[in-house]
Amino acid sequence: xxxxxAIAVLVALRFxxxxxxxxxxxxxxxxVSKYLAVPASVGAARLPxxxxxxxxxxxxxxxxxIVTDGIWQSGFLVTQNGVVLLDAxxxxxxxxxxxxxxxxxxxxxxxxxxxxxxxxxxxxxxLTAVLPNxxxxxxxxxxxxxxxxxxxNRPVPNETFRGSRTLKVGGALIELDEVGPYxxxxxxxxxxxxxxxxxxxxDSYTPGWVTFQGLDLTMNIHNYLALGDEVMSxxxxxxxxxxxxxxxxxxxxxxxxxxxxxxxxxxxxxxxSTDMMATMxxxxxxxxxxxxxxxxxxxxxxxAEACAxxxxxxxxxxxxxxDVWAASHCDRLLAYLRVD
Numbered sequence: 001x002x003x004x005x006a007i008a009v010l011v012a013l014r015f016x017x018x019x020x021x022x023x024x025x026x027x028x029x030x031x032v033s034k035y036l037a038v039p040a041s042v043g044a045a046r047l048p049x050x051x052x053x054x055x056x057x058x059x060x061x062x063x064x065x066i067v068t069d070g071i072w073q074s075g076f077l078v079t080q081n082g083v084v085l086l087d088a089x090x091x092x093x094x095x096x097x098x099x100x101x102x103x104x105x106x107x108x109x110x111x112x113x114x115x116x117x118x119x120x121x122x123x124x125x126x127l128t129a130v131l132p133n134x135x136x137x138x139x140x141x142x143x144x145x146x147x148x149x150x151x152x153n154r155p156v157p158n159e160t161f162r163g164s165r166t167l168k169v170g171g172a173l174i175e176l177d178e179v180g181p182y183x184x185x186x187x188x189x190x191x192x193x194x195x196x197x198x199x200x201x202x203d204s205y206t207p208g209w210v211t212f213q214g215l216d217l218t219m220n221i222h223n224y225l226a227l228g229d230e231v232m233s234x235x236x237x238x239x240x241x242x243x244x245x246x247x248x249x250x251x252x253x254x255x256x257x258x259x260x261x262x263x264x265x266x267x268x269x270x271x272x273s274t275d276m277m278a279t280m281x282x283x284x285x286x287x288x289x290x291x292x293x294x295x296x297x298x299x300x301x302x303x304a305e306a307c308a309x310x311x312x313x314x315x316x317x318x319x320x321x322x323d324v325w326a327a328s329h330c331d332r333l334l335a336y337l338r339v340d
Contacts (some may be wrong), residue, residue: 027324036115036312038320039046048246055092057099060247061196061238063172067092067099067246072119075200076100077193079170082109085127086191086200087242091154093123097130108171111131112176112191113138113157114202115184117146120242125153135159137167139187146176179230183216183225192236199236205249205256208239209320214332215260221336228257259315263307263326267333270307272298302329 024031047068049056051252055069058083063078072089085108087093100108111134113121128134138146138157146156167174175192182188183203191200203216204227220223231239231253239248248256276299283298307330308323315322 013202019292028327029253036316036320038325039208039317042246042320044206047247049245055095055099056245056335057103061193061198064196064198065103066110066240066247067096070245071243073240073242073245074120075198076108077169077172077174077196078104078106081132081170082107082187084110084112084167084169084172084174086112087114087119087120088123088127088201090118090122093121094126096123096127097313108134110137110167112136112167112174113142113189114191114200114242115139115188116142116154116186117184117203118151118154120202122153124155125151137161137165137176139189141186142244145186145235157177180220180223180227182220182227183218185334186220190230190234192234197235197237198240199231199234199238200240200242202242204231204241204251205239205244205248207239207246207252207256209246210259210322210325210329211256212243213328214328215327218332221332225260228260231278232257240299255318259319260329263329264315264333266310267303267307267330267337270303270310270330271334271337274303274306290340300331300334307334328334 005185024033025033026032039216045079047056047058047066047067049070054068058066060147065078066075069092072091074085074087074089074093074096077084083104083106085096087098087298088111097108108131111124111127113136116235124136136155136157137159140160140162143157143160146154161176165176165179167176173194176196177192178187180188192198193199205211215221215224226290232250237250239253243247279299279302280295281293287294304327308326310324311326311330
């Protein structure tokens with residue numbers, strides 16, 4: 001009996017998933033099962049993903065298709081003369097030629113970079129390997145950055161612009177507008193398809209969900225906070241944010257904007273009402289004052305937790321993922337309020 005028990009313990013130590021029962025995984029110290037469920041209305045709006053292929057393709061407007069693997073999105077527009085790709089995500093971008101061929105036999109002529117980040121254009125090198133005459137369009141600062149990076153997976157664009165550009169391909173109209181920058185350091189771009197009523201605004205908002213960690217890893221909070229007015233001032237019906245599978249309506253994006261505005265208001269109230277020295281003193285009672293970094297970290301974490309708790313209470317049943325990322329949103333906004 002003792003020998004059997006000892007063997008079971010050794011197996012469990014050598015192979016953690018075998019033998020003894022495992023504790024539930026945690027995220028941020030909270031058991032996974034304790035997080036809020038995704039609202040049913042959000043789940044119902046997901047675009048389909050074929051598990052056999054690992055992606056899904058949906059025509060969401062006339063001759064405009066969205067490709068998603070459940071985490072990333074890209075799009076392509078079929079014109080009279082050829083196909084224009086919007087981004088080439090590292091996860092599935094290399095398969096875009098096959099995906100396009102499943103829809104049309106027209107050639108792929110253009111690729112537009114929304115911005116420079118690998119997760120959205122990291123398969124562009126695989127495309128140029130099979131499409132050597134591909135025209136790649138990007139903002140001029142993105143072009144300069146990629147020239148400096150010399151990344152074979154992100155080829156340097158052969159056409160760049162600043163400000164705005166109207167692209168006409170095969171009777172189709174595509175409007176490119178420099179916005180921000182809000183998310184990336186170099187430049188962010190809105191891509192509008194006027195006839196289709198599509199606004200392609202990558203890494204801005206996630207319809208039905210709160211934004212990703214730290215307000216989607218934004219590099220410029222000041223510009224990000226002005227983004228809502230920029231988005232809603234434009235004429236569109238279908239919003240493409242670049243992640244997950246949902247597309248957005250104007251009401252959904254307004255909810256995302258309202259959440260961001262509320263997060264700023266709550267963070268402002270929390271930082272104004274929290275006494276820094278008194279809060280640090282609470283931690284000092286246990287560990288003394290010798291480690292000011294530790295005490296200041298306690299002050300920051302206390303504010304982020306208080307801010308997040310209020311946001312979860314207000315928005316937990318409205319947007320998905322509030323309890324997952326609210327603390328990171330609060331932390332980013334509190335840093336902005338402290339230094340900017």
